[in-house]
Amino acid sequence: MEVYNNDNQRDQTEAVKQFFANNGKALAVGAVIGIAALVGWRFWVNHQQNNALASSDRYQQLTSTLKADNPASIQALASFVDHDKTSYGALASLTLAKTYVDKSDLQNAAKILEQGLQDSSDQSLQAVIRLRLARVQSELKNPDAALKTLDAVKGDNWTGLAADIRGDILLNKGDKQGAAAAWRQGIKSEVSPAVKQMMQTKLNNFS
The missing domain is CATH 1.25.40 (Serine Threonine Protein Phosphatase 5, Tetratricopeptide repeat)
Incomplete structure (x- = not known):
């Protein structure tokens, strides 16, 4: 068994040597490319983070000094x-x-x-x-x-607010039934109690 193990180890060693002899250049190139890609990715991430910080600072500065006059x-x-x-x-x-x-x-x-x-x-x-x-x-x-x-408004969180605005627009167009349907839909959605009460008040005006 020991002889078998020694022979097996020698065979494996020779196989590894032969593999690197045949593929050494390709492996070296692959390693270089992999390292370059990793460095490039990290540079891009850092660049994006720095840009975001710069944009945030500039946004804060401009909005804090904004004056209508x-x-x-x-x-x-x-x-x-x-x-x-x-x-x-x-x-x-x-x-x-x-x-x-x-x-x-x-x-x-x-x-x-x-x-x-x-x-x-x-x-x-x-x-x-x-x-x-x-x-x-x-x-x-x-x-x-x-x-x-x-x-085009997406997301369940916005369904109620969109319905409220839709109702107002339809009412301005003279479509009272459409407006009422929009507000009923909005009341059933996930929206704040205050907005629900506002839509219910608008509906009550039709009764």
Whole structure:
């Protein structure tokens, strides 16, 4: 048995030597490529983290100094939205849109919200932007566009809020039955008690 073990070990050793002789260069190249890929991945992750921190700092700075009566601060935030293609740019679009709405500049509010939608892949953030955009589009007397925007809202957490806005839009279009149906759907959804009570009050106005 011992002889068998010794012979087996020698065979294995020779096989390993032969393997590295035949494949040594390929293994070396593969190792170099693997290390390069790992280094590149870590560099990319660090780069993304640094960019996110820079975007966060810039967002905080611009939003904290934003003033409706200061055109320069509005332009600075608009420039940030234009150039920062991250969720911080999308968040900034919400802040900037509110400023435009307060100034009754609904066209620019809609434009900046549409831009914000393109800058984030986060479903919840996109839902918030679409809810705001639908309100603005309704105010711009474009109810069909507003309803289409609401159709794109994803996530059960937003169903109730979308239904409330949909009801308001349909009511403004003169579709009382559609509005009532939307609010009934919203009341059944997962939404805060305050919003449910608001929709119930709207429904009660039809009785």
